[in-house]
Amino acid sequence: MVKYSSVCISEQGFPINLVGKTGLAVQISIHNPSQYICANSEQILPDWKQQQLLWVVVILQQSKFPLVEITGEIEREKEWLREKFMRFGCDVAFNLLDRGYLTDLIDPRTGYPILSHPGAVPHDDTAVAKALLDYPVIKNECCVLVHPQWGTAVYPSVLLSEAPPEMIEFVCKAITPLHGWMEKLN
DSSP: OOOOOOOOOOOSSOEEEEEOOTTTTHHHHOOOOEEEEEEEHHHGGGTTTTTTOOOOEEEEHHHHHHHHSSOOOHHHHHHHHHHHHHHHHHHHHHHHHHHTTOOEEBTTTTTTTTOOOSSSSOOOHHHHHHHHHHHOOOESSSSEBBTTTBBBBEEEEEEESSSOOOHHHHHHHHHHHHGEEOOOOO
């Protein structure tokens, strides 16, 4: 059994808080895998057999709208946030892969990995964010995360990597400015 250290979310012990060009916030945190990921890792990522150490990067993007209802406007917003995550996640994943670390991002819409073969079990970003961050969830037609500051105006996404948390944080901080996300000074 792998022994994980406690949750690692940035040097200061807080999530990486960012703000985009539109003024909407982004929060990135690095965690030990949830029980669901530990129990189902080979079924979620079948290419990662015998993987001993795995870290979960939770990326929360603030939405312009609460994501509770299903309307054309909200679906377009979710698609835009998904695309932003996919661009950012691919940049982080390929940077970590180039450094020799297995890394993949999960498509928030399908629950399947982007860079690996899909497994028998889909990943649920909202459930994992709930488990790791202890945020409540509203069960609607789909489950909606409730952020303490943003309410239901939050779009969760997940990246998985064997890279050490310090390396993940370094790469994330190096890449975020390329996506228009700057560190938020409190």
